[in-house]
Amino acid sequence: MENNTPTMLSVSSSPHRHSGENTPYIMQDVLIALVPAAIMSVVYFGWRSAMLIGLCTGTCVLTEYVCRRIMKRRQTISDFSAAVTGVLLAFNLPPTLNPVFAVLGSIFAIAVVKQMFGGIGMNFVNPALAARIFLLISFPSHMSKWSLPFFYLSDNATTDVVSTATPLAQIASDNMTTPMIDLFIGLHGGCLGETCALALLLGGMYLLLRKVITPHIPIAFIGTVAVIALIAGQNPITHVLSGGVMLGAIFMATDYTTCPVNKTGRVIYGIGCGIITMTIRLFGSLPEGVSYSIVLMNILTPHIEALTQSSPFGSEVKSSGK
Amino acid sequence: MDTSKNNNKKAAEDKDLLLPKKPFRTHGGVHVDHMKNTAEVASEEIPTPKKVIISMQQHIGAACEPIVKKGDKVTVGQLIADSTSFMCAPIHSGVSGEVTNIGTIIMPNGAEIKTIEIETDGKQTVCPDIEPPVVTNADELYAAVRKSGLVGLGGAGFPVSIKLNFSPDKQVDTLVINGAECEPYLTADYREMMEYPEDIIEGTRFVMETLGLKRAIIGIEGNKPFAIRRLDEIIKERSLGDRMCVLKLGTSYPHGAEKVLIKACTNRAVPVGKIPADAGCVVLNITSVSFIAKYVRTGMPLVSKRITVDGSAISQPKNVIAPIGTMIADIAEFCGGFKQEPKKVLMGGPMMGTALYTLDYPIIKQNNGLIFMGQKEADDVKPSDCIRCGRCVAACPMLLTPVNIQHLVEKRDVQGLNDLCVMSCMECGCCGFSCPARRPLVQYLRMGKSIVKSGR
Numbered sequence: 001m002e003n004n005t006p007t008m009l010s011v012s013s014s015p016h017r018h019s020g021e022n023t024p025y026i027m028q029d030v031l032i033a034l035v036p037a038a039i040m041s042v043v044y045f046g047w048r049s050a051m052l053i054g055l056c057t058g059t060c061v062l063t064e065y066v067c068r069r070i071m072k073r074r075q076t077i078s079d080f081s082a083a084v085t086g087v088l089l090a091f092n093l094p095p096t097l098n099p100v101f102a103v104l105g106s107i108f109a110i111a112v113v114k115q116m117f118g119g120i121g122m123n124f125v126n127p128a129l130a131a132r133i134f135l136l137i138s139f140p141s142h143m144s145k146w147s148l149p150f151f152y153l154s155d156n157a158t159t160d161v162v163s164t165a166t167p168l169a170q171i172a173s174d175n176m177t178t179p180m181i182d183l184f185i186g187l188h189g190g191c192l193g194e195t196c197a198l199a200l201l202l203g204g205m206y207l208l209l210r211k212v213i214t215p216h217i218p219i220a221f222i223g224t225v226a227v228i229a230l231i232a233g234q235n236p237i238t239h240v241l242s243g244g245v246m247l248g249a250i251f252m253a254t255d256y257t258t259c260p261v262n263k264t265g266r267v268i269y270g271i272g273c274g275i276i277t278m279t280i281r282l283f284g285s286l287p288e289g290v291s292y293s294i295v296l297m298n299i300l301t302p303h304i305e306a307l308t309q310s311s312p313f314g315s316e317v318k319s320s321g322k
Numbered sequence: 323m324d325t326s327k328n329n330n331k332k333a334a335e336d337k338d339l340l341l342p343k344k345p346f347r348t349h350g351g352v353h354v355d356h357m358k359n360t361a362e363v364a365s366e367e368i369p370t371p372k373k374v375i376i377s378m379q380q381h382i383g384a385a386c387e388p389i390v391k392k393g394d395k396v397t398v399g400q401l402i403a404d405s406t407s408f409m410c411a412p413i414h415s416g417v418s419g420e421v422t423n424i425g426t427i428i429m430p431n432g433a434e435i436k437t438i439e440i441e442t443d444g445k446q447t448v449c450p451d452i453e454p455p456v457v458t459n460a461d462e463l464y465a466a467v468r469k470s471g472l473v474g475l476g477g478a479g480f481p482v483s484i485k486l487n488f489s490p491d492k493q494v495d496t497l498v499i500n501g502a503e504c505e506p507y508l509t510a511d512y513r514e515m516m517e518y519p520e521d522i523i524e525g526t527r528f529v530m531e532t533l534g535l536k537r538a539i540i541g542i543e544g545n546k547p548f549a550i551r552r553l554d555e556i557i558k559e560r561s562l563g564d565r566m567c568v569l570k571l572g573t574s575y576p577h578g579a580e581k582v583l584i585k586a587c588t589n590r591a592v593p594v595g596k597i598p599a600d601a602g603c604v605v606l607n608i609t610s611v612s613f614i615a616k617y618v619r620t621g622m623p624l625v626s627k628r629i630t631v632d633g634s635a636i637s638q639p640k641n642v643i644a645p646i647g648t649m650i651a652d653i654a655e656f657c658g659g660f661k662q663e664p665k666k667v668l669m670g671g672p673m674m675g676t677a678l679y680t681l682d683y684p685i686i687k688q689n690n691g692l693i694f695m696g697q698k699e700a701d702d703v704k705p706s707d708c709i710r711c712g713r714c715v716a717a718c719p720m721l722l723t724p725v726n727i728q729h730l731v732e733k734r735d736v737q738g739l740n741d742l743c744v745m746s747c748m749e750c751g752c753c754g755f756s757c758p759a760r761r762p763l764v765q766y767l768r769m770g771k772s773i774v775k776s777g778r
Contacts, residue, residue, distance in 0.1 A: 009680065257709060261711075
């Protein structure tokens with residue numbers, strides 16, 4: 001029997017089987033889900049869009065690599081999370097932005113927001129959104145220059161002069177001119193990746209089908225925006241389709257690290273995002289509030305989790321015997 | 323006569339006591355590949371091994387003390403070890419031969435336990451004292467089951483007599499028979515259903531009637547349609563359909579976990595920290611009730627066990643019936659040896675089984691599977707950082723939050739762990755199974771439980 005005994009058996013804690021899912025697969029799925037919106041942004045805004053997406057992604061991955069090297073930690077660029085941050089940050093930038101700001105934002109997102117707090121899973125706010133807000137506050141004039149889709153086709157347009165009012169600015173000034181169908185397919189001014197609701201919905205469907213995200217946050221977020229718009233006497237569909245609601249609800253608010261882990265918490269978090277977004281849109285001096293709403297709810301996530309902590313199965317029943 | 327009629331009417335009106343048509347909703351769970359490769363292969367009995375080593379710790383609870391000594395002759399079914407402890411079941415020899423040594427063995431959990439080593443004579447002489455027990459009431463059933471050495475055959479190995487010995491004020495009314503067998507690979511219970519369906523129904527009826535319970539629900543996962551149909555037929559033939567039913571359960575893991583099974587069968591929840599009797603239920607494994615029927619008929623105690631031998635490293639996966647104490651290496655040899663070098667050997671199923679450090683180890687009563695995993699199947703991937711995806715939270719049947727518990731374990735935060743009810747964890751493995759970062763969550767939860775128990 002001795003010759004039957006192998007030299008060394010491996011011993012570990014149960015379970016000894018695994019679903020096969022891993023972090024890189026999940027992040028790759030998010031990247032795949034972002035492809036339709038990326039394609040549409042290149043169609044609408046041209047090479048500048050492709051350049052910004054590439055630049056942000058590249059800078060994010062490079063920053064992550066350098067940070068991990070300096071900190072002498074295990075290399076994590078292969079989990080694709082830095083790439084996701086890069087693409088999402090690019091999606092939140094105006095198409096005509098000076099590339100220097102995009103690089104600055106990417107470095108801020110990864111180095112300050114993500115790695116300084118401990119890397120993947122540890123950041124307390126969404127890195128891409130924090131970087132967008134950082135750019136918005138630091139360089140407000142550069143960050144709110146909007147151009148119409150296909151501006152790059154018109155002969156006399158040098159990118160620095162073309163600018164247009166976004167649908168939200170139109171709502172704010174009571175001068176809504178963009179037709180509904182244009183809102184849906186993205187034929188209006190706005191950030192790179194946020195304009196085409198159709199492409200974002202396609203990506204969202206993919207994430208739901210692949211079970212990467214649960215529907216709680218997008219439905220609660222979008223539903224709340226629609227309901228509040230209705231109460232305020234404005235067109236709910238316009239509010240849902242314009243600005244960053246679709247991008248935010250499907251891709252940004254659902255960021256694992258910064259949203260609650262349980263279903264009840266996710267619903268409350270989604271509703272909170274919707275309320276803050278609409279409060280800023282209706283009463284604030286800014287036309288758009290999606291980024292701020294998500295970042296504020298990110299900060300509340302630990303508290304939402306503590307409040308919605310489920311009691312274990314069997315804790316609400318009394319025993320039948322006395 | 324009149325009063326019994328009234329009682330029956332009252333029971334029938336009690337909606338809670340109807341036999342369920344569909345399983346009730348349970349929380350969490352995961353979908354694990356079934357891999358029941360050995361399901362349709364008849365069980366085979368292993369030829370009497372040359373040597374058996376019987377561990378004095380066959381189940382959770384107290385260990386037994388040997389009552390034989392070196393040089394004693396033993397026969398099949400002879401009592402060889404016993405204990406006066408409540409949480410214990412006596413041990414009987416499954417072979418005839420001579421005790422060659424009272425030794426020790428290191429258990430997978432590190433404890434050193436006494437063993438009885440027996441060299442067999444190959445005659446398998448049956449102990450002359452064996453006679454069917456007389457069982458007419460609950461107390462006698464309890465005593466007989468204790469004498470039989472029966473432990474829960476589903477894998478956890480809780481001494482069955484304790485389960486039957488509930489206090490009368492618990493208002494127990496339902497017998498739940500666990501035929502879920504939700505672990506991948508394992509088919510030992512399924513083979514019992516296919517090979518001894520009459521014994522299962524007879525045992526269920528016998529226990530239900532002796533304990534004075536009102537109904538029995540046999541919960542079987544939907545991936546065993548033949549067994550469900552066969553048992554259903556026998557219930558009809560014996561016209562027991564008014565008190566007994568087979569319930570087709572969903573096929574998600576862990577439907578065989580006691581508390582999940584009770585929820586699925588009766589829609590009741592076992593209170594935190596309590597036992598099934600507190601939810602009015604007695605839960606027995608399907609092979610256990612079948613054994614009770616056989617024991618009442620023959621008086622032969624629990625001396626052998628059907629074990630599913632499978633995994634990517636074994637040549638001929640099959641169900642093997644072997645005496646308690648048979649060496650794992652002997653069983654592997656009986657199954658045609660290895661087609662590749664085993665890297666990980668599991669006692670039990672892949673979700674909850676224990677990894678062994680050596681093949682030089684005997685099988686025990688609670689064993690229902692031996693899984694030999696090859697290099698590829700056993701490949702342990704290093705954990706990466708938690709991404710807080712919440713999959714473990716969605717998967718937990720007990721509604722716990724493993725993602726947050728792991729951090730509290732690292733901080734050794736007793737109060738925090740108590741607040742998150744870490745003691746409710748039954749270590750089913752759903753969290754670890756679904757974790758994309760491959761975090762050893764079950765290990766964290768086990769550590770959390772021991773931190774809470776020791777208070778630091």
